[in-house]
Amino acid sequence: MAIKKIFHFLYATRVVVFVYTLITLFQIGCSNEDKAKDELISGEIKGINTWEAYKSLLETQRKAHKEAVKQLLSFTNTQKQYEMLNLVTKRLVEILAESKSELLAAGFSPTGDFPEDEQLRDSLSQVIQNSLLYADLALRFPSFMHRVFDRQKVSKSVVKWCFEFTRETRVTEGTPSAQAIYLASQELNYIEREDNYTNPFVDEQEIKLSKLVEEEMKKKKTKKERGPRLSSRRTEL
Template sequence: MSVQFSLWISWLFMIIIFFMGSFTSYSLAEDDDSVDLFLRLFVAKRMDQLQAVKNILTLDMEKQSGFLDKITSKIQDVMMRHRVTLESSGYIPGVGLADDGELPSDPIIKESLSLVLENSCLLCDIVLRLPTEMHKRFGTNKDLDLILKWSVGFVREMSLLDDSTHRLLDLCSQEIGIIPKDPEFHNPYKIVKPAQKRFEDPPPPTKKPRLKLKRGPKMSKTEL
């Protein structure tokens, strides 16, 4: 791996890490601590994440593989740490601890919830667009597989999310096996790459048909 390639990957990685930062941190300067603000900040963060995913899709295979290794490792670390916070708090999506609808009033728990939510959606975006590459990683990294299944199952219970987010989580749940695939399941985000041509021996040259010359009239025995 060249130095230039490593620096390029590190630069893009830092941009994605910026997009992975909790959107609730931006609400500290605002007096409004409502569900509406939470959702508006979440939607803004999702737009940034989707642009980051588009950047991943533009990479060639070698760069994309190296980048996916880095980003999935970081997401795994973030979600495993904040899973501990959420489970120890007793927070249950759809029930809450409550002053504010489904959102916990404790800012530390709310921060963990936002990080698990946005990173779950980011990883779902990647899984649905690059399922083959991601299933390879799930096969060799069971902790990544388990934490994604836990996180997606956890945030799916948040009824305050919009329809498009619920659809994303539902499709990913089917793709990674949390729930059975619907008979009509279709992944609309999957990138279908054209099959690469194999370099084989050239086919044998085709033989040109021989032209048959017309024969003239034959002499009879009496003429000889």
Template sequence: MKHIHTSLWVLLLCVLITTVISEDNKDEGSKKVPLTPRVYVKLLQTRRKDHTTLIQRMLQNDYSKNYKMMSLALDKIFQIIKQSNQTLTDEKYSPITDGFPVEQRVQEAVTLLIEDTCLASDIILHFPEISQKVLKKIPQWKETINWCLDFVMHYPHIIDEVIVQLIDLARQEINEDARSPDFINPYYKKVEVESVPTKKPNRRVKKIKKGPQLSSRSEL
């Protein structure tokens, strides 16, 4: 069995960190401090720092390595999204009418959706070409992500302006028909191709003979 590169395990741990750490914090929170919106805002900030560290690591990898890593990461993210969505459906939860949830099972589903949507948006924006290729293998990926982006925007008291901008850019990145005329993905860096100086074609310069020349027309 082939050994997986160390950075791949770092990625998988970062992707799963929203599940493991959130569960640990919520278990402790149920005994000591309840996970109120104010408490979760601070936890989300910590999670976003983890996401930033992950992206910075990925930016140091080559195309092939990132493709494999993103295939695993996005697949795991979509599994979490699907499970969380099912929980909210079973509980008949609505962010508009219910607000930030109190029940632990629903609370976990909501927070995981927020965190994984932010992480997926980061990956899509920083690596648009690879992400598009990976996501095309996932059925109804665009519909799912659009739903998640809308879902996160229902928590203005939880997300900050940076996340709002992230959501807006991610929405425009995956929906070309929704892009504003001045849309620019600030994280996308085109591969600069070194310009090879082109040789100018050798043009033979006709030497003009000195002295009288024959006229092209016969003089009468």
């Protein structure tokens, strides 16, 4: 995919563009994360001033989310897919944490009127859109999300807060996005699972990734248990 195609998604969030840029860099044999970050852009939220208008915009942006996830699923090299997910999810959590802090500092309520302040609108949009993208990833790559984030209390707390915030805005009410948040909340154990809960997106590719994730976690555990090695060189006096 040529890099110019990334910008065809004018309504994409910062993370969606980040995903596309990283995918392109991987495909051309480059993993320069800083270059990817330079391509980040904000969502087209400037002209939106009501919840109803934002809901319409969100439907358009969700199409970009689906394309981003589709590209992540298209990787046939499981190792590269793992590396890509690692980069994307870390950046995603960073943006959610930043946006959460901005909303809390402003005292914004998810049940209040749509914000007039442009910066606050952007923070609001980042929480909602990236919560939905995180939910998509949690459902399609559950083994990765569990093994990488289950023990990261701060990250879990941020994402759980953002999920609940998104639900309380009711902007996804009556849409497939509401179901995505609900299923992902169960998958990630943010809420109690229903007795008949099943993840409808687990497939053979996810099973392969699950094995790789397990291997990577074992390597990290072994490295941690061994600790740093002492240099065999002798210091000359």
